[in-house]
Each structure stands twice: as C-alpha cells, then as structure tokens.
Amino acid sequence: MELADLPFAPIRGFIAVGLAWFISQAIKMIRGVWTQGRFNFRWLFDPGGMPSSHSAAVAALATAVGLYYGFRTTPFLITLVFTLITMFDAAGVRRAVGRQARILNKMLEDLSEKGQVPEARLRELLGHTPVEVFAGAFLGILMSLAICR
Numbered sequence: 001m002e003l004a005d006l007p008f009a010p011i012r013g014f015i016a017v018g019l020a021w022f023i024s025q026a027i028k029m030i031r032g033v034w035t036q037g038r039f040n041f042r043w044l045f046d047p048g049g050m051p052s053s054h055s056a057a058v059a060a061l062a063t064a065v066g067l068y069y070g071f072r073t074t075p076f077l078i079t080l081v082f083t084l085i086t087m088f089d090a091a092g093v094r095r096a097v098g099r100q101a102r103i104l105n106k107m108l109e110d111l112s113e114k115g116q117v118p119e120a121r122l123r124e125l126l127g128h129t130p131v132e133v134f135a136g137a138f139l140g141i142l143m144s145l146a147i148c149r
Helices: 009-036 053-069 074-113 130-148
Strands: none
Touching: 009 053, 009 130, 053 074, 053 130, 074 130
16 A cells, blocks of 8 residues: 555554553543642653553554554564564663662662762652553554544
8 A cells, every 4th residue: 555545644643643642641640630639740741650651652653554554564564663662661671770760769868868968869750560561552552543544
C-alpha cells in the first residue's frame, strides 16, 4: 500500500500517539489528585507511574504503522523493534536508575544528619513496573485501534 493511498494515515497515527500519551498522563494526574488530595500540574510531564506513557505512545505508533502498512512489512518491523527497546528501557534501565536514586538519597540523608553533606535529593520515580508498561502498551494499542481503523 502506498502512502498516497492513505492521505490521513500520518495524521490519524499522530493523533493516536498523542492521545495515548495524554490519556496515560491524565490518568496519572487523576490518580495523584485522588490519592494525595491535591493537584500538581507537573504530574502531566513526570515520568514513572501507572500507566507508562512511553509504552502507550510507542505501542500506539507500532499499531498504527501495522494497521496502515501491514503487520508483515519492514516499516512495522522497524517500529516494533523501537517499541520493544523503549518498553524494555522504561521497565528495566530507568527503573534501576530510580532504585539507585533511592539508595543515594538514603546515603545523603545519613551524611546530612551528621552535618557532612548538604542534602539535595534525587528523583526516585523514573521507571515503571512491568504491569505499568503493559498497561501503557494496552492503552496505546486501544487508541490506535479506535482512531486508525
């Protein structure tokens, strides 16, 4: 299938990706207001939490490419590899960095109590659990199926 045969494919795909990201971030904001009883605009852009906006966006992109160009094409394969790397990074590498930040923050607390180092905390919530990654991917796939079909 040629791109000329699909005049609205890039626009719909872009909308699906953007909505998947926005809805996943909005869910995080709503959960934050529900659990903490306050609103923080920064939650719209913070990484981490349920569902993964990274996974939602790349899964929406891969699904849109698969729907428009076929699931047995080179563009879909390239997008699928990109999606899997992003999801692995969200669940693995970034989560490990968050754990390291937690340990470093504890060390800083111990040292600052002794008056040796002024405390400057690192961000701890950077990555995702596997459930958060799969929930984001599911949301992204649903968005593309709803918008790109």
